[in-house]
Amino acid sequence: MSDAFLKAEIRPSSDMMERKAQPGPWREAIRSFGRNKTAVVGLCLVLFFALLALVAPLIMPYDYKAQVLTDRLKPPSGDHWFGTDDLGRDIFSRVIYGARISLLVGLLSVAGSIVIGTLLGIIAGFYGKWVDMLISRVFDILLAFPGILLAIAIVAILGPSLQNALYAIAIVNVPTYGRLVRSRVLSLRQEEFITAARALGANDGRILFKHILPNSLTPIIVQGTLGVATAIIEAAGLGFLGLGAQPPDPEWGKMLSDSRQFIQTAPWTVIFPGLCILLTSLGFNLMGDGLRDTFDPKMKGR
């Protein structure tokens, strides 16, 4: 019986040994990512803020909107970990809830840019000729404006609100992904496996979405991760200028501009929201760098 028990113990582990000998590309990527210490730090930062954002309503010690005017500008203490702002609102609660807004705007705007950019990039790269001309020129024109300035212009048209700031940031970043995908499509189009697929009778749609798109994914993922960091800072910048989130939404950039006049008497009102912007965008930047090293080992250590 002990023999049978031993064998049963051994079999799965020998299976695992075999599998280890031939790791798949994804498993290899995950392992390489895991070895990259700074990338893991980035992932932890991102997960930490994502978790905060998810459970914000459960762990907020106070309502982020609740004004207690007798508790104005109180320094950090046991009651209010990060102190209170000029309306007596608990900054810790506001900062946690703010993670929701910033992450949502960052992720949604990047998702929007990626979807539109990828579609335009694929169309431009695959169909070429005047379509490519037209789309590429539009990208050139959009890239000819400094990013935040174009975003400001778009919000000036649509009117200041969090939603419009999100649209603006998404539009501004479309050319980044569009150009990336277009150049991928142009180089992939020449590959033999595309010719093979065509010889097998695959139509344009099948070639684009089953063959070209999956092979363009990794640079999009890397650029997208780095893009979230930029989008978060841009959203906070618009909020700071009063062109993004509107009161009482505890958006980090808006919190900074609301409190900047109290920086001398109550620096905590400005320190904590800013630190949050810095750490979240640092997290996405580290993660993006790590992903790039993982998918493109040539870039390692750059």
Added chain:
Amino acid sequence: MTTYIFKRLAVLIPVLLGMTIIVFSIIHAIPGDPADTILGEKATEQSKQALRDQLGLDKPWLQQYFSYLGELLSGDLGNSIRTRAPISEEIVPYLAATFELTMASMLFAVFFGVNAGIISAWRHNSWFDYICMLIALLGVSMPVFWLGLMEQWIFANELHWLPSSGRMNARDPMEAVTGFYVFDAIIQGQFAQLWTVCKHLVLPAIALGTIPMAVIARMTRSSMLEVMQLDYVRTARAKGLSQFAVVYRHALKNSFIPVLTVIGIQTGALLGGAVLTETIFAWPGVGRYIFEAISNRDYPVIQSGILIVAVIFVLINLLVDLLYVVFDPRIQYK
């Protein structure tokens, strides 16, 4: 080279035209009647009509666009709704202020960024390298406006080392000749004023220059690391050159092209970042000019301000392309 410049300028024409279309559409994309938005709901029908006449809003779009284009080509940027002054004149001192700030930031960013990158590559994997790269990582993720506020708090409010805002002391106004206060002070021999002007520049220049510094440092380091492994660097060492000469005279020259690209892109990005920095430090530059126009719904100023900054951005990129030839004669333009 001359043909290349002309070709490069020809490519710019559709881009510039596209930019004018975007800027032109700003006022037309406002939902509803622009006159309502600009003057507010309570304005009289008469004043609204006057504004529509001034901006030509009643005419067909195409006609409006072409007359707008014609005005631009003749150097007319329109009039501000609020001050009624011609924008092409009004914007000049703001542009000078922004240029001065951008140049100071870029000097800071290039000097510290390039040198930090070089020393990091030279002393690869040393504590200096680690600290530099940590600072560079933080710099890339830094929100400019928060850095500016922290600087103000620490260096102006707490330590009283530097002034917290403005270009100059209010009771000691500068006599503008070129509009660049640093040059103005030198031309007029006002060295006490020069000192004050420089002190006002420090904080905003560092705030604005931190992101480019970080990006430049990272790019210099990686580019230098690549070049330092090449044979000719080994040859330079073997023939007995000092480490300093090898790094700064031989290796740097060949690793500078990617750094130059980054410097160009970042200078353009500075023009955008200036909006935020200028707001924090009450710096009377174009960014602030545009931002105030947005609060006042002064659409002609928003349009022309954005157009001018974008044109400068495009010209900087052109300049960078041309500078490549200077740094790498192998690049030939045909």
